[in-house]
Amino acid sequence: MPPRTDAPEFHCETLAIVGVGLMGAAIAREARRQGAAAHIVGLGRDPARLAAARHSGVIDEALTSPEGLRNVGLAVICTPVDRIEADVRSLLVSGGGPRLITDAGSVKAAITRNLRDVPRFVGAHPLAGSEKRGHEHAHEVQLQDRVCVVTPEESTPSDMVDEIRAFWTALGMRVLVMPADDHDAILARTSHLPHLAAYALASLLEGNDIPFAATGFRDSTRIAASDPKLWSSILMLNRDAVRSALAAYRRTLDAADALLQSGGERELTALLAEAQQARLRLEPPAKPGVASGPR
Known part of the structure; x- marks a missing residue:
């Protein structure tokens, strides 16, 4: 399936990155470079690592609890695959939560299936990375011209799919849409x-x-x-x-x-x-x- 090139332009005032490690930081860096977000919030468990990411300019704001998130247009879950479902649900506990949620997990079917009751979630997998860990190596991750797979459910509204496609396209990625099982x-x-x-x-x-x-x-x-x-x-x-x-x-x-x-x-x-x-x-x-x- 060839990548579609008709995605609308993407921009949100506040982008949340949940898990500011290698991939989370790479996504944040590219979103900033491409002007896809005006303000980038990093959410994670380790205050020291978050502070380091903020000091290095990867994120603008650091939070250790989703309760502090306000007016988030899009949240990108960049935590390990066995935590993605729980991290998505944690964003919903604080009230309204982000308007849209996507992820960067390498496995899609189980995650998408378990989150069918969260209509604002659209799964994705940017095919990029490194064997290294940590935000300090994010500059080694190449997103430009790499494939990103988006895996919506059949019931996912097309406008939501288009917006998630637009986000990854804004980062310079070639977006493919396919079923999670495929x-x-x-x-x-x-x-x-x-x-x-x-x-x-x-x-x-x-x-x-x-x-x-x-x-x-x-x-x-x-x-x-x-x-x-x-x-x-x-x-x-x-x-x-x-x-x-x-x-x-x-x-x-x-x-x-x-x-x-x-x-x-x-x-x-x-x-x-x-x-x-x-x-x-x-x-x-x-x-x-x-x-x-x-x-």
Whole structure:
């Protein structure tokens, strides 16, 4: 599904970021840079971290309780996936709450399903991030030209969907709208399983191996430096789709193992060549007259 480019312009007087960590700070920084909000409030649990984010200019105001939120046009929940539902509901306790609420969670179906009774919530997932943590690394997160998936329910009013699309578009993202289940199946293959595989590969490393762990191993396991608690929550919340992707991955490994056992070098080469072609499709086409880099 190609991204739509007809989203209206977005601006709100007060934007609330719930969870001013890596992604929350990246979203706040880009919203400020693009003029999407006049005032940015950060809501979180750690006063010291919030004060640091405010001091660095990521947010204008720091709160540790949603009761202090006033006249918020949009709240973006950027907390771990196992806290998103509770954090959304906490915003409603204080009275009116934000006019609209979205999130940045990597799993959508369970969250969207559990929040069906909150009509002002429209789920989203900006496909950007880093294995690092904290607002101080937010400048390393690239939102411009990245995909953001928006996952409304069938009953979600179209004007709300348009406004959430407009927000992410204002941050320079390419917005796709799709069912939450479709999102989770795709992300299981393209994000969740790769993280699990990276953790598994990293776990094979023994002490004597470290001097020999060069570029290939480091590239393949970079995301295994991510927060284990964060990723165990993601994997568990999307477990059915992850297990389906894991079964397909296991079949490929089993096929390679069988070829190694039988000495089927030609067939193994074909299997690797097919995977190579799939990987090459991720690369942008070379510009005319531009030579490829060293190999």
